[in-house]
Amino acid sequence: MVVSARVEASQIGADILKKGGNAFDAMAATGLALAVAYPFAGNLGGGGFMVYRQSNGDIGSLDFREKAPLSASKNMYLDEQGNVIPDKSTLGSLAIGVPGSVAGMFEVHKKFGKLPMKDILEPVIALAKKGVVVTKNQAERFNYYQSKFRLVNKDSLLFYKVWKEQDTIKYPALAKTLERILKNGEDEFYKGETGKILVKFIQDNGGLITEEDLAKYKAKWRTPITFNYDDLKIISMPPPSSGGICLAQIMKMIEPYDLHEYGHNSLKSIQVITEAERRAYADRSYYLGDPDFVSIPGKALISDAYLKGRMADFSFDKATLSSDVTHGNVEVVESNETTHYSIIDQFGNAVSVTTTLNGAYGSKLYCSELGFFLNNEMDDFSSKPGVPNMFGLIGAEANSIQPEKRMLSSMTPTIIEKNGSLFMSVGTPGGSTIITSVLQTILNVHEYNMTMQEAVDAPRFHHQWLPDEIEMEPHSFDENLIHQLQDKGYNINEKNSPVIGKVDGIMVLSDKTLEGGADHRGDDTAVGF
Numbered sequence: 001m002v003v004s005a006r007v008e009a010s011q012i013g014a015d016i017l018k019k020g021g022n023a024f025d026a027m028a029a030t031g032l033a034l035a036v037a038y039p040f041a042g043n044l045g046g047g048g049f050m051v052y053r054q055s056n057g058d059i060g061s062l063d064f065r066e067k068a069p070l071s072a073s074k075n076m077y078l079d080e081q082g083n084v085i086p087d088k089s090t091l092g093s094l095a096i097g098v099p100g101s102v103a104g105m106f107e108v109h110k111k112f113g114k115l116p117m118k119d120i121l122e123p124v125i126a127l128a129k130k131g132v133v134v135t136k137n138q139a140e141r142f143n144y145y146q147s148k149f150r151l152v153n154k155d156s157l158l159f160y161k162v163w164k165e166q167d168t169i170k171y172p173a174l175a176k177t178l179e180r181i182l183k184n185g186e187d188e189f190y191k192g193e194t195g196k197i198l199v200k201f202i203q204d205n206g207g208l209i210t211e212e213d214l215a216k217y218k219a220k221w222r223t224p225i226t227f228n229y230d231d232l233k234i235i236s237m238p239p240p241s242s243g244g245i246c247l248a249q250i251m252k253m254i255e256p257y258d259l260h261e262y263g264h265n266s267l268k269s270i271q272v273i274t275e276a277e278r279r280a281y282a283d284r285s286y287y288l289g290d291p292d293f294v295s296i297p298g299k300a301l302i303s304d305a306y307l308k309g310r311m312a313d314f315s316f317d318k319a320t321l322s323s324d325v326t327h328g329n330v331e332v333v334e335s336n337e338t339t340h341y342s343i344i345d346q347f348g349n350a351v352s353v354t355t356t357l358n359g360a361y362g363s364k365l366y367c368s369e370l371g372f373f374l375n376n377e378m379d380d381f382s383s384k385p386g387v388p389n390m391f392g393l394i395g396a397e398a399n400s401i402q403p404e405k406r407m408l409s410s411m412t413p414t415i416i417e418k419n420g421s422l423f424m425s426v427g428t429p430g431g432s433t434i435i436t437s438v439l440q441t442i443l444n445v446h447e448y449n450m451t452m453q454e455a456v457d458a459p460r461f462h463h464q465w466l467p468d469e470i471e472m473e474p475h476s477f478d479e480n481l482i483h484q485l486q487d488k489g490y491n492i493n494e495k496n497s498p499v500i501g502k503v504d505g506i507m508v509l510s511d512k513t514l515e516g517g518a519d520h521r522g523d524d525t526a527v528g529f
Ligand code: DON
Pocket: 336, 337, 338, 339, 356, 357, 358, 359, 377, 380, 408, 409, 410, 411, 428, 429, 430, 431, 432, 434
């Protein structure tokens, strides 16, 4: 089964499985198909993370996160007075990190793939040529973002028209790029004609990325964060994603409380989860960054003793104030728009992949000659300590900009075992709300006995330390409950976003059949056989 943001991508992935390919072949096929069918977030010009669990129980993760260009510098988004220049890290060429997605797909395929790249790329190229039927959501987004595209791009883009549901959009330039990649492999993107066209395009638009930046890019295998919660073993993404560590911190802080007894989205459950989130995000902002550049006290941050102490001042009577919470004290021993897809194959291998351009259509800069958008991932760095990025996240030195450093992420592709067997593959987009959306989906199944689809669809809330408020999906929570929370001192924000996360997951049922959960908040679709 493949669950992704678009039916075309889920179908291409599932067809690869039917052909005898494994979850890793389907990972590359679905990821590349999303670059065609879902340019909002699917990408060649972005990056991401994959967590896997093979049928024999082996686990691992791949980091194909973007990197800061060699000529990037700590204060590159500040003016002479030291203030952050609006839009500089989000819009246009200076916002672009060195893309990792093509390296990621090829690395996964090289290590674990069964089918030849030709079998994986041909259906994707065929889709780009035949075109994609535009959904209602997609037509609205193309129409909404055109003014931003016009602000950033010098050329006239293929997106410039009024879109309606059922229109077809064809991507001939992208098809040609993919054909060259099929012919010449990943070097085509990082060292070949495509790379040269890309670098010239970025530089003509005032960007920093050089041929050397592209040539030096490598995806990296990393050891996942693992921890237990009741009879579950959670396997999630390590830094440079904050996802695994924050998820571990929150789940271990809430484990002593009987959430099942309190009930789903009840006052007490929301309090416990919010307070754990508040404390974990305070640590995130101080301690986490690219492990290749900063020492991260990962073990200490997720240790039982530390986390027990962290919740010691929590009381059901009254909200803790974020102004009273700072990062905890652990010893640092020397020695940070997105889309998620989940796949479980017929052999028992599972992958969980989150990939992103960061904002909607990334930097909005679209290379017409190559047929794809470039990310604005540089905004995931902390441009200035204490100044929030586009997700309101505050960072410190650990996530400051340095050449070749990876920006801290919240992406949380996660796989779960129950009693030693594969149980779930889950993840979501949503910036800073990714971690808490993954958390709630796991809890919905484990604590509140929901099906995979119910778990994905249930209303969500989120707290990230600062701003000190519980973000709630509008029109989803009882007025009474909101007043009770306010009485205890919680600030409630139902206006920030119409949805929180767009979770795609797969659960292995007790008879070993698979149940897909495709979030009703988007066009997400599960395809299985
Ligand atoms: O890596 C991160 O945490 C962000 N760049 C993710 C962006 C995202 O999820 C946007 N989608 N809603």
